[in-house]
Amino acid sequence: MTDAKTIETRLKEEAKKLLESGVVSVVLGYGPGYDEKHPMPFAASTPEEAENLVFNEFCTANMARYIGRYPAGTKLAVAVKGADSRAVIVLIQEGKVKREDLVMLGIPFKGLKDQATGREIDEKTTGATYNPVIYDVLLGDLIREAAPSPYTVLAELQSMGRDERWAFWEKELGKCIRCYACRKACPMCYCDPCFVDQTRPQWADKSPNIQGNLMYHLTRFYHLAGRCVDCGECSRACPVNIPLYLFHKEVARECEEMFKQKAGMDINDKPVMVDFKVEDSNDILE
């Protein structure tokens, strides 16, 4: 695997080239934060600014989140790790951005670390896709090692009975303080306005009570069915450590089982929830 320092150097070089030649007007990547363990999402728009780009094992942020900030037609370069590239694919599939407006700077990487705990992030929290699915420029060598299944972590949840599972989610979602960091960190949460912000009618209590929390999270979970790329940003953003990834993984697993398609793996796929095939599984109706 190419080390982070080399990736950083190549990221700077590529960004500078792209900005100097005017191929793109903005490069979305990572910049320095208040210390080395806390790099920040960063947009470089001049070759000089590209010098500030960084990359290390703490660069967990999914930069696909920021694509929607720029007016349609803006030429963007985006630094993408495995899951991030899948998020970009979903955005392309859903018509939020055009492939030709993007230069994807692919970062194959294994061993990202959680900023809060310093522990390595593995398939338990994210899809652990090491290689970007699509890219225009590769900033490191592709990783030959196969990524582990993202679903093994679900064993415990699946072994629970219905009541036990309900109690688990009631307890976990009961912690929610409704800061909405999960939806804001999510590259796929771009609805404007989000249903939970609507006031006529108001779909969910604004109080962080259990019925309001369930209404918000369950709706969000299902709205991400077949779209979630398991980047883990929601769970890392959560200030009270709700394991949101577990629900998203379960829904993703079911989608994959029923529709034989994984979100963001092929730019020519249609998202499963907007597509219909005669041979589609009927399990969804059960």
Place this chain on the structure above:
Amino acid sequence: MKKITPEKFPAFVSALLGKGPLWAPVADGETVNFTLISDPVQVTLDFYNTTLSPKGVFFPQSEEIIRYTLGKERIESEAVPTDVKPQVVLGVRPCDVRSFEVMDAIFESGGITDPYWKKRRENTAIIGFAFDTVDPADFYNAFGIHAADERGSDLFLVKQGPDFLIKAITKKGEELLSALGLDDASADDEKYYNEKIARGPELKTRTINLEGAPDKLTRAFDSPYWQKAAMACISCGTCTFVCPTCHCFDINDETLFRKGARRRLWDACMFTNFTLEASGHNPRTKVSQRLRQRVSHKFSYYVKNFEVTSCVGCGRCTRSCPVNIDILSVAEGAIKEGEKQ
């Protein structure tokens, strides 16, 4: 001064519980938060600082003001009484203790008195708790607060190896302490405690020069700096919800079938809806405008209104921010911009 050994700790918590409702740090996985406890085993004092600030003790995230029933002809409603029993909050860090004083400015002494805040403040005894280490995000030294600052606490705790030393700071604290049946501390213990307090300022946090900050920030209002500073901001409400001095709220009617309540809820200037007007107009549609508001409110507007900065440097917003926006760096950058203007 009294001493609490690990064996006596549960008895100490039980004695506090005997005095009324008790808020204490409770661990849930890796998160520690102030919780209304019922059993001494729930309490942990093995934490750096809580994820959420203790402001919820006085200013709950959701507070019922009126309960109502929607009838065919009319609405039956009643005000929810605000009777608050004497309560205790245990293990509050010095910067958070100061935050209560900062919030008093808006809820009590700013001209309009908030009865909910005031009643709870009057009826609550605060047990402060000295820091032993410094997190890189903290900058409470900038506000004249030190790691073992007793100011604002009724009782103050200091860790001494496995034991705790506890001293009464106010009359309210003295009364509470004498009723807990704890063992007296020795002369050596007292010496240790006093030294710990005296050496509090030696534990250095980051700091920021806030001289002239209110005016400098006003001058930086139209600076393009804010767009740069807000590039990473995802506009969630984490910073304001974990903050001990963010106090903005919204009033909401929440009805289930025909029964409901009018509730006061925490709101956040980082939310798009925060400034959405009934007409549909929204004066703050950009993330940069909202980030500017949060920083300027704390370091400029609040100072102009109440002569105190609405920040205690607890470091929570920096630590909890999903994209690592550091309020100290942002404020520092904006102040510098103001100097240029």
